[in-house]
Amino acid sequence: NAGVTQTPKFQVLKTGQSMTLQCAQDMxxxxxxxxxxxxxxxxxxxxxxxxxxxxxxxxxxxxxxVSRLNKREFSLRLxxxxxxQTSVYFCASSAHSGEETQYFGPGTRLxxx
Amino acid sequence: GENVxxxxxxxxxxxGDSAVIKCTYxxxxxxxxxxxxxxxxxxxxxxxxxxxxxxxxxxxxxxxxLNKTAKHFSLHITETQPEDSAVYFCxxxxxxxxxxxxxxxxxTQLTVWP
Numbered sequence: 001n002a003g004v005t006q007t008p009k010f011q012v013l014k015t016g017q018s019m020t021l022q023c024a025q026d027m028x029x030x031x032x033x034x035x036x037x038x039x040x041x042x043x044x045x046x047x048x049x050x051x052x053x054x055x056x057x058x059x060x061x062x063x064x065x066v067s068r069l070n071k072r073e074f075s076l077r078l079x080x081x082x083x084x085q086t087s088v089y090f091c092a093s094s095a096h097s098g099e100e101t102q103y104f105g106p107g108t109r110l111x112x113x
Numbered sequence: 114g115e116n117v118x119x120x121x122x123x124x125x126x127x128x129g130d131s132a133v134i135k136c137t138y139x140x141x142x143x144x145x146x147x148x149x150x151x152x153x154x155x156x157x158x159x160x161x162x163x164x165x166x167x168x169x170x171x172x173x174x175x176x177x178x179l180n181k182t183a184k185h186f187s188l189h190i191t192e193t194q195p196e197d198s199a200v201y202f203c204x205x206x207x208x209x210x211x212x213x214x215x216x217x218x219x220x221t222q223l224t225v226w227p
Contacts, residue, residue: 041219101147104158106155
């Protein structure tokens with residue numbers, strides 16, 4: 001099993017460009033999450049999907065949209081990138097929502113110039 | 114939501130010494146208390162967790178203790194080794210929540226010197 005996979009690994013964007021970060025899991029998990037990690041800030045939740053067909057905002061949703069394409073895939077879209085969105089983005093999944101272990105992908109490093 | 118604080122933010126110990134990291138939280142309804150480890154350039158991974166019906170849990174050199182009255186839980190690492198060097202995060206969920214949200218602390222950078 002590959003676990004949680006993310007593409008791309010690294011991306012450079014210019015201010016105003018758009019892009020989609022892809023995430024897939026092969027563990028048959030119901031819940032999926034997108035986090036961003038900035039130095040000294042821990043992991044902050046952007047959006048999550050407790051189950052297929054549902055999505056909810058986390059702490060820092062502004063400037064992002066998500067799509068739960070199916071049970072396996074959860075994408076994060078930046079419509080008009082800003083330098084403040086320079087960060088490392090992690091996708092994660094868990095069997096169910098609530099008090100469960102979350103399994104993380106390898107991360108996507110995004111630089112917005 | 115939860116208000117989570119971790120202390121200390123950095124910790125340096127000599128190989129073989131013990132390390133303790135404390136996490137305080139605000140939601141008295143929380144019932145699940147995990148610790149994640151993130152090595153440099155890697156993804157976070159769960160290393161140990163505890164539920165509110167027990168006060169302590171051990172797994173070889175690591176342990177977690179819980180004080181629900183005072184609303185804090187701690188990670189204990191004994192006989193530290195250089196490979197324990199990493200950032201450690203506590204991540205209690207919103208109490209009683211079925212929505213899957215974990216609230217990550219800002220992390221503790223542990224450095225173990227050989």
